Amino acid sequence: MSTQQRLLNIFDTLLSAFGTRHWWPGDSPLEIIVGAVLTQNTSWKNVAKAIGNMKIHGIMDLDRLYKIEQDELAEIIRSAGFFNIKSKRLKNIINIIHDVFDGSIDNLNKLEITELRELLLNINGIGPETADSILLYALDRPVFVVDAYTKRFLKNHDLYQESSDYHDIQRYFQGHLPSDRYLFNEFHALIVALCQMYCKKTPLCSDCPLSADKVVTNR
């Protein structure tokens, strides 16, 4: 069986087990970009509080975020932790969108994918995972997001080499799957659902939906 077939079978099993995840939670591309920064090394529950507080203060808006003082923004997002550094990181990307793309995320999204990814990665505070989360979930680009859950998932299924870095893992998925943003969107969200509910850590727990799957047990 091909790697692609195996991955797609895993995908089907997860989709049957958990259903569509409707990722990313957020009302707008801007909110998704904000969430991607705020969730760095932080549980989503605390991020959701910060986002809610931003809406209460009426600053889930590009122009308002551009104008607000960093210190004031930091106080509003306090519950997400790392608030001083995250307020600066939010400012960094907001400033680029405002200054270079006339305050329009649509304008930003007109760039070619490689150019767009490089631009994001060159912003202080945007690393590979945050960039790819923005690309996939805010800008609808077909890139596979690799995070701690993805690595744990691969490790649990013996698909992970210690030498694998972020881009090795990304190439593994992108190289063995059709370049489909809907597939990448749902697949990553399903991996998160799997890990959050069953695979708190390695090794694989016995009641994981995939442990009973014939395909995964390599039959």
Place this chain on the structure above:
DNA sequence: CACCAGGCAAGTA
């Protein structure tokens, strides 16, 4: 009480 959560940047050897 310790430890972790949907990382990243900067510093050190």
Place this chain on the structure above:
DNA sequence: TACTTGCATGGT
């Protein structure tokens, strides 16, 4: 290049 550390709140 390959580690290590700072960033900081809130939940378990």
